[in-house]
Amino acid sequence: MMYCGDDMLMLSGIQHFRFCPRQWALIHIDQQWDDNRLTMEGSLMHQHADDPFYRQKCGDYISLRSVSVASYQLGLYGVTDVVELHPADDDENAISHPRYPGWWLPYPVEYKHGKPKKHEEDEVQLAAQAMCLEEQYDIRIDYGAIFYAEIRHRVEVAISEKLRQIVTDCARQMHEIFSSGQLPTIQRGRHCEKCSLKNICMPESVDCTRVSHYLKKNLYEETS
Numbered sequence: 001m002m003y004c005g006d007d008m009l010m011l012s013g014i015q016h017f018r019f020c021p022r023q024w025a026l027i028h029i030d031q032q033w034d035d036n037r038l039t040m041e042g043s044l045m046h047q048h049a050d051d052p053f054y055r056q057k058c059g060d061y062i063s064l065r066s067v068s069v070a071s072y073q074l075g076l077y078g079v080t081d082v083v084e085l086h087p088a089d090d091d092e093n094a095i096s097h098p099r100y101p102g103w104w105l106p107y108p109v110e111y112k113h114g115k116p117k118k119h120e121e122d123e124v125q126l127a128a129q130a131m132c133l134e135e136q137y138d139i140r141i142d143y144g145a146i147f148y149a150e151i152r153h154r155v156e157v158a159i160s161e162k163l164r165q166i167v168t169d170c171a172r173q174m175h176e177i178f179s180s181g182q183l184p185t186i187q188r189g190r191h192c193e194k195c196s197l198k199n200i201c202m203p204e205s206v207d208c209t210r211v212s213h214y215l216k217k218n219l220y221e222e223t224s
Ligand code: SF4
Pocket: 019, 020, 021, 022, 023, 026, 185, 186, 187, 188, 189, 191, 192, 195, 196, 197, 198, 201, 202
């Protein structure tokens, strides 16, 4: 199946979907968003990585920022943090660039504020970017990388068949849920503690005791 125009969904949502389908649907169907510390840190870091006018020759490779990508097979579109172009004259998957003579192998790099996670939502997002580039240029991309700010280290990721299948399955499910307009049910788990939308997803879980304690101490005591 090929998607087009209004059917396309934001690629960046695939990391939310992999983390929790309900969180993705709250953001992309219900248009809800609530910044917590983790998402604020991520936004600040992406302000530095997403500079659409930045391109740099670094030694023997070129670093392109904020590259638009799309896959009509997956129905996803978005902007990558960085695509590096590595010299590859003899590689059948090499592409040309109008500013830089020669042949180059695209190597997507995603920037994350934290450290490597137990689950593979970051890898899935990177693989989706690679699959978009593959479709655009009719090439194969075997590797990309994720730079984690907390450990200031780049982790190379193989774009494996397993990751590709997860991307394909997630994209199909995202489209099915988006078409239905229905929020997936709550899936309680440890991941909920890190969820920026917990208060919206489960308003009954908001800890009101801290607010009432503050009001009691700072407001009621002053006026009494
Ligand atoms: S609180 Fe839990 S179930 Fe609700 S959206 Fe977040 S991760 Fe998903």
